[in-house]
Amino acid sequence: MYVAVKGGEAAISNAHRLLADRRRGDRSLPAIRIEQIVAQLGLAVDRVMAEASLYDRALAALAVRQARGDMIEAIFILRAYRTTLPRFGYSRPVETGAMLVERRVSATYKDLPGGQLLGPTFDYTHRLLDPSLLTDQEVEAPLEREEAGEPVMRVSDILAGEGLVEDDGSLPEGHVPGDLTREPLEFPMARDLRLQALSRGDEGFLLALGYSTQRGYARTHPFVGEVRIGEVEVELDMPELGFAVSLGRIQVTECQMIAQFKGSAKNPPQFTRGYGLVFGQSERKAMAMSLVDRALRAEEFGEDIVAPAQDEEFVISHSDNVQATGFVEHLKLPHYVDFQAELDLVRRMRRDYEAAQDKDLPEAAE
């Protein structure tokens, strides 16, 4: 419980002025521009967009700058901003199969239509600090190669051709996609709502949960069917025109995780799947999301629920870092009255304890 107290206005105002000073830092250095953050710290910007659940690179970069690089603070700021805007509508579902692919790798097939496209990856780098980045050295233009024009076929479609994998994931006819920005969360929830929550979930939290499933806490024996990164078209139905129009493209990362089998008396054994889809270039997050999505389908597959990653209420209630930081950080707000009550209580307990000791002492002396 907190109590309204007065005072501190001058301290708060001066603290914010000090924050602005520290944020600007050494005045002999040029101030960092939003365009530079978008262009050169792009993956930080992408993470803020993904976890704020708002796709806008310029605004996400502004939030990163304002938050001095504190990611969760930046996510919080962007999340708060979105509440000031009206909702125009829901887009048509983006078609990741038609993505303009800039990276696609599969761990299940070596040779597959479209090939293994590494794109701009950290994989196979040596993770050694690069002294050339200490200075502003010329960077070579990327190499180019004529592309085969071969469609980048989805791995799930390759497996589906043989009937070896479950389908994409349907919900009952007439199911309206849940929207956690509109309705309070209720458990258990349908998979669509869970995916919305996971897509905006904290990368570190989902990474740890995904890791836990690999270490045996709800093992699912996963393979990366594929990870793909690229641009997809966002289309909005225009009721006044009677057709859908493109609003432009966004970059997304998709992960199709293929996990071990499920069969029944009616259906022969098939691979099962976990799905990850995240704004921007965010491979680790998409992979973690797909592991957790699969783990959370335990009940659907009749698996024993024995591990945290399978516990929907636990996972979804704690995956949102804005909520989490709000509740953890509120502990630093004035709790003077609560604490006074606890002080009184501990003093009384000590008096009782000392009284009991005094009573016991003479007997002990005998």
Place this chain on the structure above:
Amino acid sequence: MVSDGHFEGRQKAMGLLAKASRAELQAAFDALDGKPAVEPVRGPETGLVMVRGRIGGGGAPFNLGEATVSRASVRLDDGTVGHGQALGTDGAKARLAAIFDALFQQPARAGEVEALLAAVEARIAGEDAGKARQTAATRVDFFTMVRGED
């Protein structure tokens, strides 16, 4: 859903106007022979569209997250109404797109808009092809080491 040729043409035009940069639209507007009289009908305003994905990539839709969108509607002096909408917070761009959408519907002026659209389409196709070639250069060419048979 109407799908005659005109609607398909306008649908494609609006998609290209959304992908055009504000600079491209402004330059084309500045170059127009005889500026149309433009009256605002709605906006420009910025809001959100909830972007949807599909479970597993092709299954039931789910709400992925929101994106900023700006839109504007304008009326030209002859009463033609145009709509402009694009990702981002650039209301001025949405207004210019709405003006070109209106002009596109006027047979006498559609040609000027088509020249703009062709230029935007060519720029995007060039950028996409360049990116695809860069990606293609990172395609893995596997080879198998010759195995000794004895």
